[in-house]
Amino acid sequence: MRYVSRNRPFVVRKGASSFPAFQKWNADYLSSTMKDLPVKVARTPCGNADSVLPIGNEGHVFIKPHEIEQPFRHVLEKIQEQELCPGRFAGPTCYAQTQNDNLRNEYASLFDDVPKSIPFARVALEKEPDAINFWLGNSHSTTALHKDNYENIYVQIIGQKHFVLLPPVESPCVNEKSLLAATYKPRDIELSEEDLIVQIDEPKEYVPFATWDPDAREQNGTTYSPYSRPLRVTLSEGDMLYLPALWYHKVSQTCSSEGICCAVNYWYDLDFSGSFWAMSNFVRGAGLVSLQQN
Amino acid sequence: MRYVSRNRPFVVRKGASSFPAFQKWNADYLSSTMKDLPVKVARTPCGNADSVLPIGNEGHVFIKPHEIEQPFRHVLEKIQEQELCPGRFAGPTCYAQTQNDNLRNEYASLFDDVPKSIPFARVALEKEPDAINFWLGNSHSTTALHKDNYENIYVQIIGQKHFVLLPPVESPCVNEKSLLAATYKPRDIELSEEDLIVQIDEPKEYVPFATWDPDAREQNGTTYSPYSRPLRVTLSEGDMLYLPALWYHKVSQTCSSEGICCAVNYWYDLDFSGSFWAMSNFVRGAGLVSLQQN
Numbered sequence: 001m002r003y004v005s006r007n008r009p010f011v012v013r014k015g016a017s018s019f020p021a022f023q024k025w026n027a028d029y030l031s032s033t034m035k036d037l038p039v040k041v042a043r044t045p046c047g048n049a050d051s052v053l054p055i056g057n058e059g060h061v062f063i064k065p066h067e068i069e070q071p072f073r074h075v076l077e078k079i080q081e082q083e084l085c086p087g088r089f090a091g092p093t094c095y096a097q098t099q100n101d102n103l104r105n106e107y108a109s110l111f112d113d114v115p116k117s118i119p120f121a122r123v124a125l126e127k128e129p130d131a132i133n134f135w136l137g138n139s140h141s142t143t144a145l146h147k148d149n150y151e152n153i154y155v156q157i158i159g160q161k162h163f164v165l166l167p168p169v170e171s172p173c174v175n176e177k178s179l180l181a182a183t184y185k186p187r188d189i190e191l192s193e194e195d196l197i198v199q200i201d202e203p204k205e206y207v208p209f210a211t212w213d214p215d216a217r218e219q220n221g222t223t224y225s226p227y228s229r230p231l232r233v234t235l236s237e238g239d240m241l242y243l244p245a246l247w248y249h250k251v252s253q254t255c256s257s258e259g260i261c262c263a264v265n266y267w268y269d270l271d272f273s274g275s276f277w278a279m280s281n282f283v284r285g286a287g288l289v290s291l292q293q294n
Numbered sequence: 295m296r297y298v299s300r301n302r303p304f305v306v307r308k309g310a311s312s313f314p315a316f317q318k319w320n321a322d323y324l325s326s327t328m329k330d331l332p333v334k335v336a337r338t339p340c341g342n343a344d345s346v347l348p349i350g351n352e353g354h355v356f357i358k359p360h361e362i363e364q365p366f367r368h369v370l371e372k373i374q375e376q377e378l379c380p381g382r383f384a385g386p387t388c389y390a391q392t393q394n395d396n397l398r399n400e401y402a403s404l405f406d407d408v409p410k411s412i413p414f415a416r417v418a419l420e421k422e423p424d425a426i427n428f429w430l431g432n433s434h435s436t437t438a439l440h441k442d443n444y445e446n447i448y449v450q451i452i453g454q455k456h457f458v459l460l461p462p463v464e465s466p467c468v469n470e471k472s473l474l475a476a477t478y479k480p481r482d483i484e485l486s487e488e489d490l491i492v493q494i495d496e497p498k499e500y501v502p503f504a505t506w507d508p509d510a511r512e513q514n515g516t517t518y519s520p521y522s523r524p525l526r527v528t529l530s531e532g533d534m535l536y537l538p539a540l541w542y543h544k545v546s547q548t549c550s551s552e553g554i555c556c557a558v559n560y561w562y563d564l565d566f567s568g569s570f571w572a573m574s575n576f577v578r579g580a581g582l583v584s585l586q587q588n
Contacts, residue, residue: 005295006569006570007569008566008568139546169573169576174573271299273300273465275462276300279574
């Protein structure tokens, strides 16, 4: 409750070690539980969605993955194959990353292996989770720097996740731009599902998104970016991160020896009733105005 | 703890009814306990310190009271006399309002009648009070709109206090100005202590202070003042107010039938470790810059 109040992150090392998922989940267990149930998977040429993509005439676009439904075991195999046999692998990078409460829906057969809520979060936030998400990918996928309007409890089950974290007051550092939205699509769906090209969404839509990468500080920054002091934390198996609402985060991953990285996260609605939401947005807005004037 | 987190006030009606002070304090008790112990008292021509005073050449000054030490019973009598026999009374308005932890110092003989800390505040804030203050005045004194860098538990013991409250995000409404500091002084200390005049402090000092009065909305406002939506709350005997850090407050008072108004407040240091302090000051600073540009 005090950390929520201060909007400050913390890690509980091995905080999830009592979860059945922590004991039971591995490639075999996931495969034998999920079998060939259809799951949505994000496919990208290089593990780069949802993110900023430079393209010829448009400058940069906000690129979304090609999302298709495939049997779970097929997706798991593709993820492992790319990680373990990179020489043999060709094709898009797959990441099961639908953030639509998938663990209570398409992955429902795995949901018994995790708690329905995180007790300390339920008490602190006085809420049940809005969404519980299952994540399965490999080291080829990176989640670009972004923020969510949620309080987040992120639980690492298999492999490692590497977080770069920026507090909401650093919004003037991230060079937020309004980017034209685009989606990866197969070039010719009859010939191949594998060859993905960029297609601008119709009707045209613009998405506000961070264009600065804290791992490439010298590029695409604002006058404020040099002052950013990112926190870096790695979650290992069983670790639990409280990622406070509106914190920017970039996430990369390291696989277990089975070539997978698997996590679960709990999203709780943020508290809009105090001054935090209003003041954070004011800081963001003032930063944007200031940068337009520069 | 949740209210602190949201920086939102609340009142516990009769929350102090178990305090010995609530049962025991009245004019007789205060008089027989404090006797002629010397206490500091603030003296002003019309109950108007610390506040904004318009003066000829300087525009407005920040006026501080004439503070002297007098026997407690003399001060109590003056306060009662002004309230109960206004026709007979002449002289400055007296207000025992030193906010320097006086209840653990000059009023120490009354300190046994209140708790050493407020249990719910100690738990929520994880601190002991920085200062515990005793207040004794009458309806002629008003505390001008201001804010404190403290979490405040305000406990009404005798009479009523009337609060006008503005949240920190309304700082652009209060028309903060840098005012020349001045102090009331007796015109001629040999002839009379009663006739107070304004003396500019030496060396000259400037104090940032709210110059807008939410009870005179049309005067001295900024372009933002019309949007202010003050909260108003009256504390009666035994009521307890959580006045969150950085909230602007203006306080007036109504006396008991004995012609006194008496309160105690607990100041707890605010939590500077989260985003609240930084963002509140940013909002204040942005408001000041914006108003300079208008």
